[in-house]
Amino acid sequence: MPRAAYALKLAYGALAVADTALAGSRSTRAHRIRRVTKPLLMPVLTGAFAADPRSARSPLRDTTRAGQALGWLGDVALLRPGLPAFAAGVGAFGLGQAAYIRGFRANASPVPLRHTTAGRAAAVMFALSGAPMAIAAARQERVLGPAVLGYAALLTAMAANAANLDPALPAGARAATAAGGAAFLVSDTILGASQFLLADPPPWVESAVMATYTAAQYLLAEGALRCGGSGS
8 A cells, every 4th residue: 555545544543533433522622623533534545545546546536535525515514503504414415325326236146236235234224224314314404305315315225235246346345344334324314313313412422423424434545445456
């Protein structure tokens, strides 16, 4: 791995740890610092991805870069309070999930998703979490219900497709991608519960959201790199 890619991966890890810790604090100073750490996450990860020569050979290169860019837009939007910022964040992340899905479906296993364990598990997860959160969101603000329901559908579809890549791809790539999709699902499920189901979520919940989110983005990038074969 080139030194630049390695250094940027280390920087991403440091930023992820710092932002995760800051997210769990209720101090005003911590939230001011997050206006620096959180927007830096995706640009640094994207830089690490681009600096690795495997990215140029990866069939998931373009969709991964799109997912990272849209993730950055969502990260920035969600730094601001209020409904318009939340809607913008959900929209950006929804488009990011669609980008990831496009890449996974273009490199999918020949086994139809509906016949896989991942596909069935995603359907159950959507029924158990996505629909109830959409109902709870609509109770807070009617317009949020359809938005949350649509995002939950995209999120669970992304996680299912991430676990259904072509067996011809390297096993390490498929494992990292599946883990990344699952971590993203966990992260946003925690976020949705804290937003719509918990009256006063404890501070550590936001840290759990960021820990799983940063891990998810890293694993999806790592899976895409491993699809590109061994480094040079």
